Amino acid sequence: MNRILFVDDEARVLSGLRRQLFARRTEWEMAFVESGPAALEELARAPADVIVSDMRMPGMDGAQLLAQVARQHPRSARLVLSGHADPDRVQVARSCAHRYLHKPGPPETLQAEIGRALAVRTLLAEARWPLAERLWCTPPANVPAAASAFTALAENADAEAVAAEVERQLAADPALRVRVAALLSDPTAPRRCVLPVILALRCFDTFLADEQPEGFARAAALAARVAAIAAAEKQAVEIVALAAAASVLPVAGRDPRQVQLLQWLLPTWGFPDAVVAAAAHAGEPAGCPAVHAGPLSLLCAAELLLGWADPSRAPDTDRQARLEAWLKDRGWTGMRGRWPAAAGLPA
Numbered sequence: 001m002n003r004i005l006f007v008d009d010e011a012r013v014l015s016g017l018r019r020q021l022f023a024r025r026t027e028w029e030m031a032f033v034e035s036g037p038a039a040l041e042e043l044a045r046a047p048a049d050v051i052v053s054d055m056r057m058p059g060m061d062g063a064q065l066l067a068q069v070a071r072q073h074p075r076s077a078r079l080v081l082s083g084h085a086d087p088d089r090v091q092v093a094r095s096c097a098h099r100y101l102h103k104p105g106p107p108e109t110l111q112a113e114i115g116r117a118l119a120v121r122t123l124l125a126e127a128r129w130p131l132a133e134r135l136w137c138t139p140p141a142n143v144p145a146a147a148s149a150f151t152a153l154a155e156n157a158d159a160e161a162v163a164a165e166v167e168r169q170l171a172a173d174p175a176l177r178v179r180v181a182a183l184l185s186d187p188t189a190p191r192r193c194v195l196p197v198i199l200a201l202r203c204f205d206t207f208l209a210d211e212q213p214e215g216f217a218r219a220a221a222l223a224a225r226v227a228a229i230a231a232a233e234k235q236a237v238e239i240v241a242l243a244a245a246a247s248v249l250p251v252a253g254r255d256p257r258q259v260q261l262l263q264w265l266l267p268t269w270g271f272p273d274a275v276v277a278a279a280a281h282a283g284e285p286a287g288c289p290a291v292h293a294g295p296l297s298l299l300c301a302a303e304l305l306l307g308w309a310d311p312s313r314a315p316d317t318d319r320q321a322r323l324e325a326w327l328k329d330r331g332w333t334g335m336r337g338r339w340p341a342a343a344g345l346p347a
Contacts, residue, residue: 001027001029003047006053007039008053013103017032036065043069047075049118049121051069052081053080053081062082062093063092066078066139067139074137075121077114077120078099078139080101081102082102083102083103083104092141095147095270120261120265123257124136131208143202162192179201183244186240194241201248223243228343242295245295251283252282259281263277274293277293281296285297297330301323304335305340309343
């Protein structure tokens with residue numbers, strides 16, 4: 001039986017949760033505690049599959065509790081259920097929680113989110129994908145280089161605040177500036193377009209750099225072709241930036257379990273839906289929702305263009321056919337004639 005731990009400093013809230021979830025007592029073992037330290041004691045006694053915490057509590061608040069849970073009990077799903085918190089603390093909480101829920105809300109919403117978290121845990125066990133397990137266990141709050149970029153992106157700050165954060169990050173890390181320029185070559189791109197690229201690079205450094213040291217070189221090659229194709233197809237700079245961000249992220253193969261895992265896990269790092277879709281559907285683009293297909297289309301086109309210029313880097317015949325068919329379905333025809341010229345490559 002799955003074990004769910006609820007944490008709230010108000011006894012009446014916990015009583016309300018007990019009533020709302022009474023019908024689930026045969027499915028879930030539930031525990032209710034009134035503070036962060038009590039929650040840690042309860043977890044030390046018996047691990048929980050899901051922890052649902054209030055945000056504002058005296059002493060140890062929800063963000064502090066969940067950041068510690070992520071370190072000490074990384075297999076537990078971390079959910080925030082909060083009705084009052086200042087905006088800054090909301091973003092801090094989101095940086096260490098898998099999901100952030102507002103109260104009061106329909107009981108069905110909370111139960112559905114707990115169910116989804118349990119389902120993802122099951123997928124993790126079934127897929128045996130170490131990369132997804134590391135994403136699950138490592139929130140951006142526990143990655144110092146990523147935390148401030150996550151907060152700026154997640155809170156949708158005003159343009160001046162975003163620009164200031166981007167410049168601060170680039171000035172503090174010259175190597176980051178070089179890598180951002182390699183992925184997003186347009187120096188006039190709005191600063192809000194640069195921020196997802198910075199966060200994606202922090203994610204790459206955390207999860208992929210050691211295992212895929214050649215990954216950035218390929219991403220940079222793809223990004224250069226993305227820019228050329230975008231110019232030919234008159235795509236907005238925002239779409240180019242989202243594609244550049246997705247180029248360095250963990251991507252799913254054709255295994256539907258990997259698709260589901262990335263669709264649930266990448267949003268915990270604050271990435272926009274279109275970036276998540278590009279990573280999750282990289283292995284099988286036909287599954288990508290049309291509303292989010294722009295960045296993935298550019299990346300698929302860039303993958304083809306890369307292979308046309310250098311057969312050693314080309315996708316296999318089956319994948320090439322699927323990519324070309326999907327792009328044609330999206331109305332991109334005459335690709336072999338136009339795109340190499342746009343990229344300055346031999347036809």
